[in-house]
Amino acid sequence: xxxxxxxxxxxxxxxxxxxxxxxxxxxxxxxxxxxxxxxxxxxxxxxxxxxxxxxxxxxxxxxxxxxxxxxxxxxxxxxxxxxxxxxxxxxxxxxxxxxxxxxxxxxxxxxxxxxxxxxxxxxxxxxxxxxxxxxxxxxxxxxxxxxxxxxxxxxxxxxxxxxxxxxxxxxxxxxxxxxxxxxxxxxxxxxxxxxxxxxxxxxxxxxxxxxxxxxxxxxxxxxxxxxxxxxxxxxxxxxxxxxxxxxxxxxxxxxxxxxxxxxxxxxxxxxxxxxxxxxxxxxxxx
Numbered sequence: 083x084x085x086x087x088x089x090x091x092x093x094x095x096x097x098x099x100x101x102x103x104x105x106x107x108x109x110x111x112x113x114x115x116x117x118x119x120x121x122x123x124x125x126x127x128x129x130x131x132x133x134x135x136x137x138x139x140x141x142x143x144x145x146x147x148x149x150x151x152x153x154x155x156x157x158x159x160x161x162x163x164x165x166x167x168x169x170x171x172x173x174x175x176x177x178x179x180x181x182x183x184x185x186x187x188x189x190x191x192x193x194x195x196x197x198x199x200x201x202x203x204x205x206x207x208x209x210x211x212x213x214x215x216x217x218x219x220x221x222x223x224x225x226x227x228x229x230x231x232x233x234x235x236x237x238x239x240x241x242x243x244x245x246x247x248x249x250x251x252x253x254x255x256x257x258x259x260x261x262x263x264x265x266x267x268x269x270x271x272x273x274x275x276x277x278x279x280x281x282x283x284x285x286x287x288x289x290x291x292x293x294x295x296x297x298x299x300x301x302x303x304x305x306x307x308x309x310x311x312x313x314x315x316x317x318x319x320x321x322x323x324x325x326x327x328x329x330x331x332x333x334x335x336x337x338x339x340x341x342x343x344x345x346x347x348x349x350x351x352x353x354x355x356x357x358x359x360x361x362x363x364x365x366x367x368x
Contacts, residue, residue: 111268117209117216117261125215127205130243133172135200142198146189161186162347175249180319184341187349189326199224208261214244225327235327253324272338272355273320279362283309298363315344
């Protein structure tokens with residue numbers, strides 16, 4: 083057994099360890115960015131709520147029903163085409179356009195409904211993000227499926243817009259009663275965790291990917307295909323979405339879903355993220 087350290091050395095070691103832990107904590111990326119206080123000018127939420135309803139309704143009816151009518155999305159359009167049509171008709175920014183493509187995949191993966199109705203229950207300005215107004219938008223989604231009772235679910239969204247352009251649509255988050263935006267950095271951020279997964283994929287660190295996924299993402303062929311697709315893309319947007327109402331719970335309560343969408347609106351990956359467990363599991367979307 084080694085001799086005990088002298089008192090002064092134990093004290094110095096404790097100080098160094100404490101300082102190191104403090105430095106690590108200080109260097110850890112913040113998973114969220116708080117929104118600023120609302121500006122002085124009064125801003126109406128009317129236009130942005132119309133865009134949110136149109137986006138959610140069109141995608142749900144085009145990809146989640148058997149034949150419900152749509153006003154913007156062409157009949158039989160693929161998710162990429164539908165997202166492009168919505169972007170042009172509603173003047174969407176890149177992030178909401180990627181959200182539209184991701185939701186198209188999410189709806190198409192579920193049992194078809196007879197009809198879907200989307201309604202904004204409330205919308206209020208809660209602050210500003212990078213100088214643009216931020217609203218909390220509460221949305222009710224009514225889904226009527228064959229042989230099932232009509233189901234109504236509510237979800238809160240964070241919407242950001244610049245003039246007439248919707249620039250962000252994300253699940254609502256808050257800390258200490260204040261609205262926050264996912265920073266996309268670090269494993270405590272859902273999109274940041276997926277970004278780390280893709281970084282490990284680019285570096286071909288297969289063992290690290292297996293660890294990050296809890297042993298789930300180990301199929302080398304699937305991972306190589308994803309790596310090639312991501313490498314060939316001009317840009318990949320990572321978007322967290324509010325999943326469509328499902329007849330049964332598809333994910334665990336603590337799981338969050340992030341999609342990877344290229345600049346051509348191709349949905350190339352679905353990721354189930356559990357930030358508390360530091361776990362990211364890749365699922366194919368083809």
